[in-house]
Amino acid sequence: MINDQHPEFFKAFSELINQRQKINTPILITAHQNPDGDAVGSALGLHWYFKRLGISSVVMMPNSYPKFLDWMPGSKDIVIYENTPEKGKAAVEAAEYMFILDYNDLSRAGNELCDVIGRSKAVKFMIDHHVAPSNCARYIYSDAKQPSTAQMVMLLLMELNSHELLGKDGAACLFTGIITDTGSFRFPLVTAETFRITAALFDLGIDHSAIYAHVYDSYDERRFRLLGYMLAQMEVLGDAGVSVLYLTKEQQQKEQMKKGDTEGFVNYGLNLKGAKVAAFFREDEDFTRISFRSKGQIDMNVFARAHFNGGGHVNAAGGSSYDSLQDTLTRFKELIVPYVQIA
Numbered sequence: 001m002i003n004d005q006h007p008e009f010f011k012a013f014s015e016l017i018n019q020r021q022k023i024n025t026p027i028l029i030t031a032h033q034n035p036d037g038d039a040v041g042s043a044l045g046l047h048w049y050f051k052r053l054g055i056s057s058v059v060m061m062p063n064s065y066p067k068f069l070d071w072m073p074g075s076k077d078i079v080i081y082e083n084t085p086e087k088g089k090a091a092v093e094a095a096e097y098m099f100i101l102d103y104n105d106l107s108r109a110g111n112e113l114c115d116v117i118g119r120s121k122a123v124k125f126m127i128d129h130h131v132a133p134s135n136c137a138r139y140i141y142s143d144a145k146q147p148s149t150a151q152m153v154m155l156l157l158m159e160l161n162s163h164e165l166l167g168k169d170g171a172a173c174l175f176t177g178i179i180t181d182t183g184s185f186r187f188p189l190v191t192a193e194t195f196r197i198t199a200a201l202f203d204l205g206i207d208h209s210a211i212y213a214h215v216y217d218s219y220d221e222r223r224f225r226l227l228g229y230m231l232a233q234m235e236v237l238g239d240a241g242v243s244v245l246y247l248t249k250e251q252q253q254k255e256q257m258k259k260g261d262t263e264g265f266v267n268y269g270l271n272l273k274g275a276k277v278a279a280f281f282r283e284d285e286d287f288t289r290i291s292f293r294s295k296g297q298i299d300m301n302v303f304a305r306a307h308f309n310g311g312g313h314v315n316a317a318g319g320s321s322y323d324s325l326q327d328t329l330t331r332f333k334e335l336i337v338p339y340v341q342i343a
């Protein structure tokens with residue numbers, strides 16, 4: 001129970017709800033940079049809940065979300081800080097209460113927004129499932145054993161006996177967060193509880209097949225061609241069980257790659273029989289963005305933190321490198337082989 005494990009958070013959240021008449025400005029709900037299904041899903045889920053309670057809230061993301069999420073109820077009203085920084089700043093400055101969802105350190109809100117949020121006087125509530133939370137919120141519900149932030153939001157609302165207020169729209173948002181962060185219920189952190197709360201979301205009327213189609217059957221031709229390049233040039237470190245995937249800047253330019261086109265590409269590396277680690281390197285303007293995935297005990301959060309200015313979870317982490325793509329790939333291959341062997 002959250003009330004037992006995070007009593008301060010639970011009490012403060014309950015009081016916020018019970019004394020909602022006293023809130024004067026919209027509650028600000030934020031998530032991390034390059035928001036994924038769980039970031040957008042948990043934020044919009046909470047937004048729908050607040051709406052049905054008569055609490056006004058604004059959802060803000062540091063930059064835009066991938067196109068396969070634009071069907072989500074409420075997504076059109078999300079404030080994208082990068083596009084409208086003045087509007088974003090005003091929302092942060094006005095907020096008396098702020099939610100920090102699916103991130104646990106302000107640096108994950110991006111360089112600019114990080115400072116703006118840091119200066120804010122709002123009472124901050126964090127709900128997050130990444131390891132090593134920083135002390136950037138007044139009330140913290142952090143649990144790295146949870147497979148998604150959307151699940152944590154649902155557990156909180158269920159414990160308050162009020163999750164039905166989510167309605168079909170809020171439930172669809174949380175379901176999206178759950179499926180995208182668990183690889184559709186595959187990852188090790190999934191438990192019976194994940195299925196129990198998912199059952200409760202079904203009871204609220206979600207159309208799961210339609211949601212799956214939105215999220216997974218949304219490839220355009222560009223994405224297929226990029227995937228083709230990536231798979232054709234995959235390198236396999238067979239003995240170590242490592243798949244190395246990458247896309248060069250030229251390849252992305254040739255296909256006029258758009259943000260989000262390569263979302264999920266890294267997971268293909270783990271489809272290789274015997275693969276324990278997959279890494280995907282996307283060469284950008286002046287750096288390379290990296291996604292790491294692993295199976296079992298191989299801790300990619302520790303690896304990403306130690307070598308690639310990143311972090312995340314045991315089985316899914318990310319990072320970046322300012323060396324050239326070639327040097328980055330070479331460095332990764334040298335580091336990962338012994339790392340897999342000692343794990």
Ligand code: 5GP
Binds near residue numbers: 312318
């Ligand atoms: P992805 O590969 O999908 O971008 O990220 C996988 C996971 O690692 C996500 O949960 C994400 O929050 C986390 N992550 C990705 N990049 C970074 C990073 O640069 N720093 C930290 N701390 N976490 C990251």
Ligand code: MN
Binds near residue numbers: 181
């Ligand atoms: Mn998440």
